[in-house]
Amino acid sequence: MKRPGVIALTAWLLSLCACALVIWRTQVVADLSAFMPQMPTARQQLLMDQFKDGIIARLIMVGIEGGDEAERARVSTELGRKLRQDEAFLTVQNGDAETSARDQAHFFEQRYLLSPSVTAERFTADGLHRAIGHSIEGLSGSAGLMLKQLFLRDPTAETLSLLELFAGDSQPASAGGVWASKDGKRAILLLQTRAAGADTDAQAAAIARIHQIFGEVRHPDGGTRVVMSGTGVFSVSSRAIIEREVEVLATASMVLVAGLLLLVYRSVWLLLLGLVPVVSAALAGVSAVSLSFGHVHGLTLAFGTTLVGEAVDYAIFLFMQHSSGQPSERFWRTVRLGVMTSLAGFAVLMASGFPGLAQLGVYSVVGLIVAALVTRGLLPHLMPRDIAMRDLTGFNHFLDRLFATVRRGRAVPVVLSALALGTLLWLHDGIWSRQLSALNPVSKADQALDVSLRGDLGAPDMRYIASLTAPDAQSALRRAEEVSRVLQAAVRDGELASFKSPTMVLPSESLQRERQAALPEPAVLGERLGQAVHGAPVKAERLSGFLEDVERTRQAPLLTRASLDGTSAAMLVDSLLIRRARDHLVLLPLKAPIQGPHPEEIDTDALDQRLRAAGLSDVTVIDILSETSAVFDSYLSEALTLSGLGALAVTALLFGSLRSWQRTVRVLLPLAAAVLCVVAALVLLGQQLTILHVVGLLLVVAVGSNYALFFDVGMTGRPKVERHRTQSSLVLANLSTAGTYGLLGLSSIPVLSAIGSTVAVGTFLSLLFAAMMAPEHGLEDEA
């Protein structure tokens, strides 16, 4: 080896070591955040963070399916009992009799602190007379049987006032004494983990624990099975999917490319050499991402396998050229141009607002540069002098005939493009997906399960939320009470169906004191009660339990968060009153009216006005759906702009190098046709296009231009030997690229399959169309 070779090898080895060192300390994450856009304003971002890290992310919804109703109920009860004893879970709800009884007892006992109708006026003789009169009337109604049991201790029916607070909620249905889906075919439980939702390891452990206990309590012949959903479950399963897919994709891509290389070069040494740029590119790419983002997302690793297919192209070109003497300067120029156009495509990704796409950009840009550098600077020194290649004459003759045949169909790309364009113009509505879920790495089936479990639980869909912040918990609760009064008025006017507030189960201390103060002392209350029931069909003496309960509440300590432990009220407070580093955040989920001029929708402007009128202008009402749709739209237009710029950059590079409009257009035409056909095919297959397809199309232009370019520069007017070389290396390189992207297209992760299938089909069509549209004379002048 000559001196420059030694220097190159040393530099390469040193860089490799440096990369290995960086990668060794790199953290690989696999949560969902990378492919969720950031929220536009800081305040909304905070809100979303709370959703991600707060209690919502700690909920696990569990469904028990199969078997019969009795067995499902038994399993749910047993599972609930054992999970309640488990340290990993803060709360476990399944609607079992034990918990409902505890809840009922709690609310009944605390009714005078919780009921919104407790005022000094209600406890005057007149007020009591009215309230008791209503209760007696109520005894005749449908709730009579229940009211009868409460009447003697609760003649003013405060329990009913409390029930009405929650009347807008749909409680889960019940089957066999536990919560169940509406059709009764699935028992359901709602768990809250102790660990934060972002702690994927802890979430995985919690999920494993549920599976384990379920395995213990289920009857082997009962036929039951368990399903789960929730943010934590999604994180765990998406991490598992990503890890598995990275492994499978990496192995499959390597096998594919190695097989191809071996087939052509029949030399293990050349195969290993061919993999040198690939491995170097991957290591450098991961290191670069790690250094610039602080971590590497699992999806970046999975996507990175496509780099295998591209990085190996350069080696393929090099070996092919080398097998017939030293590669010409012209060859290197063409490779350089190819690298530049690819870089133009990937560089655009680096500017993306999606953290995940930006990672892919950095990874690919660095990877490609390194692959090209290693191919140019190192491989020539390591290559044997004579490369004994498989005789490709037969293959080339076959290709000649094939290309000659396809060239007869040179009109095909044009016709197809016209058809594709027509289709797109005709179907132009609904081409774009505005749903964030399209980017969700979680499978469609899992997302459907999530929706179905949510529906079963009657969980609020959390589309509309009013939120406020306050320096401490008590002032947060007081402010929430003010907002509740405004929201209550909106409910009365039909603008809202209902809302939830932490103050429904934990009023502020000042309101609790106010209610306590409204309760008269025993002698006074007894006297007023006597006057109130005068002439009524019930005697005051029978109501002694009422006097006792009122007096007990007057003396009792106020409710605190701790006194809610063990009831479902605790979960409500924890999810809606969130303690943060510097302040407290209150979330008030709103439910849209089912009927009215705009069913299922809330006029947030009208609500804002109400709040402003009440002097509560710092309360934010957001519609998360329209908020995220708007963000999504802005990202889509960002992607379109960036892709446009990328395509322009590619065009400029081509023109700068080819210095002829005619040739530039000739290189670009097959690309444009390929892009149009891929888009039309996706739309016709019922795929809604996302930002990822846009990115995929950009890569078709960036990567596909290499093939069109080689076709133009490497084929036209070149001697037959050289043409054959170019031709077979083009086909090989294209096969390896389309193959690795194609593998990615088979991925079950939507993000990867969208890009993969788009690029695989697109690059293949690019080559095919380039061959079809290649100028005839270029091949015939020597034939």
Add this chain to the structure above:
Amino acid sequence: MRSERLGLAWHWVACVALGLAWPAWSHAWGVPELMQTLAQGGSAKARFTEKKFIGFMDQPVESSGELSFTAPDRLEKRTLQPKPELVRLFGTRLIIEQPGKRQMVLELGGRPDAMAFIESIRGTLAGDQEALERYYTLELKGRADAWQLTLLPRFDNMRKVVTRIRMEGNQAHVALVAFDQADGDRSEMRITRVPAP
């Protein structure tokens, strides 16, 4: 239905032929025949007055209003006095409405005790013997134009609340529904039929 009637006709012919004639006919009147009569009653509208006798109340609590039944499973109870209320039952879904309050929807499909309650009235009005016998053992006394049907709950969860349901009527008209509750309280609902327009 037609074939059953045909069957009855044959039965009658056979009885006459065997010289057993009328007495045997009257003996044959039982729960199936009552149910058949009720089932033929079809949809109906009626007024009701209900009295609830509650232990701690010095006098019964009274209410009145309208009942309507649309075969096979829609039941509507509209209370007008003393406190307006509309309770509707579609299949297993119970909807309660009170003026000025939010509608309450209860899904009773998964609650056998609640379903037992509902089936006692609806099953009787619809003449659905199978539905009634799922939850109750039936005892019938009297004759077609003055019958007394007693429903005794078969299951403990129901017996804890209601020990006995008594119904009285003539032909397809149910005139009284009375619940005897486990705590000693009871309720009586008297029903007068509104003639079909």
